[in-house]
């Protein structure tokens with residue numbers, strides 16, 4: 001157990017925890033775009049920056065990304081100083097220039113009083129904020145089918161060599177975790193398309209509806225030891241089946257009761 | 259021969275020295291990057307050819323010694339004749355026969371190749387008396403330009419590996435660390451972190467594996483100190499690394515060298531192989547029982563890969579992207595193990611400190627920046643080249659006394675220290691002492707030792723634009739303030755150069771700079787706005803001239819200048835011939851006319867006119 005001070009209040013935290021979790025747990029709102037509980041923090045978006053100091057630092061302070069900074073005994077944290085707010089505003093202002101069409105960014109910027117970017121809108125911007133959530137979740141799944149390639153402002157998320165990603169299993173985790181919703185995918189007929197690669201979708205034995213990509217099912221069968229039969233019927237049908245069974249049980253129970 | 263004890267090393271050195279003494283006459287041919295570019299390999303070839311054909315007393319092909327950068331690159335190709343130190347500069351292939359005949363055979367001087375001091379036309383024979391060399395003090399560069407980098411015995415003869423012997427034989431690891439701490443040595447790669455403290459931290463961590471890495475990335479455009487050390491004296495780097503490994507308890511490590519330095523890779527590899535063969539690297543070094551091995555890791559040449567955490571990722575085969583270093587890499591570095599990373603020059607300095615003592619080193623330089631520092635002097639300065647000076651020397655002494663001032667009688671305008679993300683200091687800062695803290699206070703930084711001098715034909719807004727452009731493309735692109743912030747800062751700078759900015763832009767840029775500096779993930783972003791911040795604080799009027807008056811006072815920014823032809827025009831047709839868009843018309847001996855509508859401000863007419871008849875406004 002360590003003690004830290006957040007905005008003047010002494011708070012207990014567990015060793016190894018990151019500041020952001022502790023701050024949020026205590027009801028203080030801090031924006032973040034690249035943070036997600038399911039993946040390792042990387043500190044790309046810089047929105048969660050806070051100011052830290054210590055008694056013995058004699059007034060010296062520094063700014064750190066709270067998602068990456070582990071709690072330490074005696075740490076004094078301020079989450080909304082004028083400097084911190086200036087950082088967040090500037091970053092949102094920059095992001096707004098980078099992806100003016102993103103509703104998520106617009107909304108976050110508005111909360112910090114920015115309705116129009118102070119900067120030149122980036123030509124050919126694509127709403128990708130380079131948070132790496134997609135590459136990190138893909139890594140968690142053990143696939144690393146996509147990665148950030150290139151440098152500087154031309155950096156982009158892409159499969160190796162810009163071709164169809166051989167390690168992709170069509171699970172859609174990247175598209176679903178993306179905070180600005182910029183990874184395109186489609187399900188049409190029996191085919192899912194993502195990162196220009198096509199996947200066969202499994203059809204439900206009962207209703208014929210498409211469920212998940214076959215590669216993804218194979219992956220879950222192998223890695224998570226899920227029985228193959230599990231994927232033969234869609235969730236909906238499973239639920240109806242369950243409801244039907246439950247109904248039968250209830251009916252029988254009622255009969256017994258009567 | 260394997261050297262398996264200190265005695266053997268001493269014995270071997272004696273032998274090497276005897277061999278050296280038997281062959282007093284040496285002809286040093288500089289194969290440093292500057293001289294090589296101006297054809298010194300041809301000189302070497304010619305010299306070999308002539309000497310193998312001729313019989314001269316005391317001279318043979320064996321007398322030729324190819325060296326790394328000798329220093330005064332501006333006058334290359336250089337040939338130096340020992341033992342007198344006769345300095346021949348701007349040597350051409352056609353001069354070689356004359357050098358052989360006149361100097362090597364007759365013992366006379368080839369007058370026209372000697373150094374003439376530009377100030378008084380005095381001829382100086384011995385290079386050590388040339389002000390450029392006389393004002394320097396060489397520690398990390400002690401052997402560069404003096405020894406043959408391919409010959410480990412030449413290094414040993416110059417005292418090489420004696421510091422390692424001393425450390426392994428008479429010093430405990432902690433004593434080595436104490437000596438380095440006492441020297442006050444601070445990292446030469448830019449950060450200026452105390453080397454002894456870094457080693458002590460690493461040694462103090464409980465771990466089965468520790469790494470010692472050398473940073474030879476040297477990404478700063480215009481900097482070539484580390485390159486010259488790796489190419490010209492690779493063993494000094496190795497020796498420093500082995501001493502460090504002994505001090506911190508490491509058994510393996512890497513030298514990270516950028517792909518653009520092929521000769522450095524070759525020479526380092528030769529040095530590693532030779533050291534292995536001599537028993538000075540690898541298993542049971544010098545029979546002491548201590549084992550350390552180093553390998554070369556090649557970098558793809560990204561500027562950001564010089565940053566410590568990115569470098570370690572790159573060595574591990576991952577994408578070279580920095581990570582947040584709330585846990586320092588000395589604690590958790592390569593493969594998450596404690597790791598010492600030091601710069602090439604830092605390591606090259608270590609053996610001298612071990613031999614001469616920390617107190618000796620600390621007596622040179624200033625209180626907080628001890629010792630000497632190597633710089634590559636570039637830009638608008640007469641004596642461009644490689645130098646090493648005591649810390650605390652003034653910028654003026656470097657630029658005027660060693661550098662020989664500004665060429666073509668132009669005026670000094672600014673000097674940029676610290677590489678692309680360093681700062682530009684104006685004339686009234688010329689008396690500042692060069693040390694870590696003073697340069698930082700003045701809004702620049704020591705960096706790794708690039709020093710670019712600018713004259714009055716330089717536009718400082720254009721300079722800021724140029725370096726920002728470099729940083730925008732070299733940013734790793736991971737964090738927002740660096741990627742988007744520098745991109746916008748550069749965009750605004752371009753606007754100013756085009757005369758399309760408003761005065762409020764400056765305030766916006768200053769605010770943006772502050773956020774980039776505090777909120778960026780690594781040192782690249784944190785220092786990225788420096789080119790703008792330093793120029794706008796020292797040359798604000800120049801920015802305002804661009805914005806308010808839409809004028810570029812230095813006559814550089816194309817969109818803000820007009821060329822006109824004045825009455826000095828003699829009608830020589832030269833400008834008409836070079837103008838790529840046929841904007842100039844006229845006849846021989848009649849003043850020419852420039853059509854502003856057609857002119858693209860390329861400056862060709864200005865460059866070609868011999869009569870100062872083209873004005874820039």
Ligand SMILES: Cc1cc2nc3c(=O)[nH]c(=O)nc-3n(C[C@H](O)[C@H](O)[C@H](O)COP(=O)(O)O)c2cc1C
Pocket residue numbers: 444445446447448449450451453473474475476477478561562563564565566567599600601602604706780781782
């Ligand atoms: C963007 C960036 C580039 C860097 N490039 C280099 C480099 O090329 N060479 C170098 O030695 N250090 C470089 N550094 C500094 C290293 O991170 C590190 O501090 C240094 O290698 C440590 O060695 P030293 O203490 O001996 O200086 C760079 C730092 C940053 C932030």
Ligand code: FES
Pocket residue numbers: 288289290291292293294326327328329330331332334335336643644
């Ligand atoms: S390269 Fe020859 S003096 Fe520098």
